[in-house]
Amino acid sequence: MADIQLENGYIRIATELMNEIIRRDFSKRQLAIIHFIIRLSYGCHQKDCVIDKFVLFEIAGVNKVDVKKELKFLKECGVINWEEKNMIFSINKDYEKWQITPSKGYDKEKLDQLIHQNLKKKVSKTLTNSDEEVSKTLTDLENIVSKTLTELGEKVSKTLTLELVKHLLELFGNAWESKDESTLKDSIIDIYLKIKDKDDDKMPPKNYFAEYENAFGYPPALLISDFEYWIDSEESQFTEPEEIIIEVIHRAKKQLPRNPAKYVAKILKDLHNMELYTLEAVKAYNKKFDEKFAKGGAEDGKKIHQYRRSISRPTKQSGKSITGGQVGRLGKRKSV
Incomplete structure (x- = not known):
């Protein structure tokens, strides 16, 4: 496909x-000569x-036998200027002053109508393209502004991040100490601690399922059902069920029970039976128990059960059992 571009050259000629x-009734050979001169001049x-040889007009499709005759005719009719000595040609x-009769079918009004029709089409297309270009430009500008503001916001928000302060402490810590600039270093440490506290507050909540799995392995289906009950059931009064479950799992890790689930x-x-519905209440209860346990537990050597209201009864020996073991909640064993 031909690549026609104005950058490769164009002819600048008045439309008039x-x-x-x-309008004029030129012959085919005469038009070929006129176009040839226009191309080489304008x-x-x-x-x-300059066209120094008649034979060169054959390039335009005019036989060398007819060239001189047609050139003289066009010169005499005042259409072209021709310096025969130097073979210099131009359009008058x-x-x-052209002495060429008009074409029979020429109609100036119709030509003007066609010209205006095409000019109107060009103006309409130009306005449409301009509107589209303006709209696209505004959209692009809005996107650029929005993106710039977003990037600036992200850049500003990341200026005093925890990682940056850590990097500064690691990079310049020793240098500051050697220069006794403790005040400057302390200020950076303060910033680090403040940002760390904020980052800790923004940490996502822990997952009770993962907590149990990390501590005791995959939870059994019955325990999962219990978790869902305390979280989703309308009968559950826990205000922070997931946090309370995690707190209980942490307490269980310290006890290392045989059957964690x-x-x-x-x-x-x-906890629910004792109406400890909030995490704060549960932690307060656990703290009170830990303090009491640290002081020596119950009186008279009695064992403390954390989640019972009363103190457990001491066990006694049974002479009638097979093993002479304890008689507890399961009752006596049958004798042989």
Whole structure:
């Protein structure tokens, strides 16, 4: 496909002169000569051109036998200027001196209508393209402004991040100490601690399921059902069920029960029965228990059960049992 671009050259000629060429009844050979001269003069951004041999007009499709005759005719009719000695040619722009009859079908009004019709089409297309370009430009500007503001916001928000302060402490800590600039270093440490506290506050809540799995392995289906009950059931009065479950799991890790799932399920039930519905209440209860346990537990060597209201009874020996073991909640064993 041909690549036609104005950058590769163009002919600058007045439309009025072109209209006159259209209006006159030139022969095919005469038009070929006129176009050839226009190309070599106006097409080279000059008023005239040099064609030093008649045979060169064959390039435009005019036989060398007819060239001289047609050139003399065009010169006599005032259409072209021809310096025969130097073979210099140009178009006579004073078309009123052209002695060429008009074409029979020429109609100036129709030509003007066609010109205006095409000019109107060009204006309409230009306005449409301008509107689209303006709209696109505004959209692009809005996107650029929005993106710039977003990037600036992110950049500003990241200026005093925890990682940056850590980097500064690691990078310049020793240098500041050697220069006794403790005040400057302390200020950076203060910033670090403040940002760390804020980052800790923004940490996502821990997952009770993952907490149990990390401590005791994958929870059994029955315990998962209990968790869902305390979290979703309308009968559950826990205001922070997930946090309370995590707190209970942490307490269970310290006790290392034989059956963690059963232990955790029972503690949750006991807490609910004791109307400890908030995490704060649960932690306060646990703290009180820990303080009491640290002081030596119950009196008279009695054992303390954390999630019971009363103190457990001491066990006694049974002479009638097979093993002579304890008689507890399961009752006596049958004798042989």
